[in-house]
Amino acid sequence: MGPRIVAAEFRDAFVTELDAGQQSALISWMSFTATFGGVRGVTHAIRAGKGPFKNLSLGGEHLHHYMWGIGLLTGVGAVAVRGTEGLRRHPVTALAYGAGLALITDEFALLLDLEDVYWAKQGRISVDLAIGASSLAGTYFAALPVLRKVARRLRRL
Secondary structure, eight states: OOHHHHHHHHHHHHHHHOOHHHHHHHHHHHHHHHHHHHHHHHHHHHHHTOSSOOOOEETTEEOOHHHHHHHHHHHHHHHHHHSOHHHHTOHHHHHHHHHHHHHHHHTHHHHHHSSOOTTOSTTHHHHHHHHHHHHHHHHHHHHHHHHHHHHHHHHHO
């Protein structure tokens, strides 16, 4: 059984097992999880001086990634308030919501304390693990109907 067959089964199950709201929720969870993991990886690479990544600054001021998250959530809010039902349920809206929320969540300590405590060792690992685990769990439970259908269909093949 090749990857194309498995991918086709997932696409089919996504469409047939989930209503539009469930599809949006799953996309949001997947986006949150991928963005949070990606941001953690990039920030660790920046701190270690590895790879092509560098901090973004404007006029000598560091641009924290929560700012991009606020921008994404502002756009999602505008779609929620003024957009059509098709725009509200569009996959890009769900993707932007999950990504924006992850960008803000990742720097929550900075927002809470109004200090750049991003790299303080106190609790950083446990926070990373807790948020990572909760995002994976949310993605799993949102995807459960899809996973069940794919498993049933693949057993028949």
